[in-house]
Amino acid sequence: xxxxxxxxxxxxxxxxxKTSLVQALTGKWTDTHSEELKRGxxxxxxxxxxxxxxxxxxxxxxxxxxxxxxxxxxxxxxxMRKISFVDAPGHETLMATVIAASSIIDxxxxxxxxxxxxxxxxxxxxxxxxxxxxxxxxxxxxxKIDLVTKERALEHYQEIKAFLKGSSYEGSQIIPVVxxxxxxxxxxxxxxxxxxxxxxxxxxDSPIMYVARSxxxxxxxxxxxxxxxxxxxxxxxxxxxxxxxQVELLPGPARKKKEKTSYIRLKSKIxxxxxxxxxxxxxxxxxxxxxxxxxxxxxSKADSLVGCTVGLPGKLPLLMDEIKIKITPLGRTMxxxxxxxxxxxxxxxxxxxxxxxxxxxxxxxxxxxxxxxxPVCIDGASKIAVMRQAQKRWxxxxxxxxxx
Numbered sequence: 001x002x003x004x005x006x007x008x009x010x011x012x013x014x015x016x017x018k019t020s021l022v023q024a025l026t027g028k029w030t031d032t033h034s035e036e037l038k039r040g041x042x043x044x045x046x047x048x049x050x051x052x053x054x055x056x057x058x059x060x061x062x063x064x065x066x067x068x069x070x071x072x073x074x075x076x077x078x079x080m081r082k083i084s085f086v087d088a089p090g091h092e093t094l095m096a097t098v099i100a101a102s103s104i105i106d107x108x109x110x111x112x113x114x115x116x117x118x119x120x121x122x123x124x125x126x127x128x129x130x131x132x133x134x135x136x137x138x139x140x141x142x143x144k145i146d147l148v149t150k151e152r153a154l155e156h157y158q159e160i161k162a163f164l165k166g167s168s169y170e171g172s173q174i175i176p177v178v179x180x181x182x183x184x185x186x187x188x189x190x191x192x193x194x195x196x197x198x199x200x201x202x203x204x205d206s207p208i209m210y211v212a213r214s215x216x217x218x219x220x221x222x223x224x225x226x227x228x229x230x231x232x233x234x235x236x237x238x239x240x241x242x243x244x245x246q247v248e249l250l251p252g253p254a255r256k257k258k259e260k261t262s263y264i265r266l267k268s269k270i271x272x273x274x275x276x277x278x279x280x281x282x283x284x285x286x287x288x289x290x291x292x293x294x295x296x297x298x299x300s301k302a303d304s305l306v307g308c309t310v311g312l313p314g315k316l317p318l319l320m321d322e323i324k325i326k327i328t329p330l331g332r333t334m335x336x337x338x339x340x341x342x343x344x345x346x347x348x349x350x351x352x353x354x355x356x357x358x359x360x361x362x363x364x365x366x367x368x369x370x371x372x373x374x375p376v377c378i379d380g381a382s383k384i385a386v387m388r389q390a391q392k393r394w395x396x397x398x399x400x401x402x403x404x
Contacts, residue, residue: 002278004084004287005198012111013122017143021179022085026050046087047288053077064189084287103352104235107137107196113144118159132399137196140174207239209310210352216301230300242282249308250377268293307354309377317379329398336390350385351376
């Protein structure tokens with residue numbers, strides 16, 4: 001199968017080894033943006049695919065791998081499934097991108113480095129993101145154990161256990177690894193296969209895709225007759241998209257007019273579908289998809305369509321620039337926030353892969369009305385991440401849903 005069956009996110013504090021682990025599992029370094037390479041951190045969502053294999057002839061734990069030959073007995077292995085890894089940033093200023101990642105993943109690897117005391121600040125916040133997004137299937141990865149003593153590694157393991165106590169992931173497996181040397185990946189693959197199953201899909205649902213990246217794939221100097229249309233990349237959340245389908249993207253590209261910004265309802269036709277280098281005739285949920293469209297590539301360049309929802313014309317959820325939401329604050333970090341929401345206070349909202357700012361216009365208990373700077377495509381089932389300013393930066397405040 002060319003397309004991956006499931007999306008698994010890598011989540012954790014900055015520099016705890018998320019991108020190194022994805023490279024060890026897939027062979028691909030996901031930080032490719034120029035600013036990422038310059039700063040040495042993940043900024044945008046990265047993604048890479050890997051197929052997992054298991055030897056059915058030998059019973060050694062090492063029989064789980066990413067290779068088509070068993071590393072123990074050299075027999076041909078049996079392919080289990082193909083997985084897309086979504087690499088999210090760990091830096092505190094990029095939490096909105098982490099929230100976007102949580103909307104397109106089915107499970108997560110939660111990395112915690114043994115070289116630092118557990119928990120670090122973003123370890124706490126990333127745990128809150130996973131719980132807020134309702135991600136149930138998580139494997140904990142204790143990374144960098146080669147850089148500490150055996151005694152410290154065991155002490156750190158107990159710190160992780162204490163940190164997870166009382167959370168949704170208290171009983172999750174904790175797998176020690178050395179990501180940049182590929183040590184103990186067999187045990188990690190075994191844990192992923194056991195604890196992060198492929199969710200059941202319903203192909204007859206009206207298709208929806210969240211856009212996480214968008215591109216102009218044409219090289220400078222391409223002749224006009226050979227120019228390809230714009231490309232959007234993301235995950236199909238439900239249903240099936242096929243080549244030739246007419247689709248709509250909401251809220252669409254931004255158009256500035258003096259001081260105001262408006263958004264164009266964009267309709268187009270699917271001309272190509274890719275999963276990595278593989279061409280597809282149709283795209284189903286699972287994995288990350290590149291969708292070629294009949295649009296001017298200037299519209300899609302430089303991630304300008306990130307946050308859009310793709311669907312069949314007339315079948316998308318409502319596009320709203322003012323919403324009334326019911327907020328459920330998180331319990332762990334409430335002491336850092338000012339008491340009560342103020343009039344005109346800005347909140348950052350994450351809806352799917354769309355991140356927007358809303359200003360409080362009315363508040364009654366935990367029901368808040370917001371005027372949005374950028375509209376969102378949202379229905380009653382959507383889960384909203386809410387960020388609020390505290391201690392001079394944006395922090396995850398809670399989750400929300402549309403209020404009737």
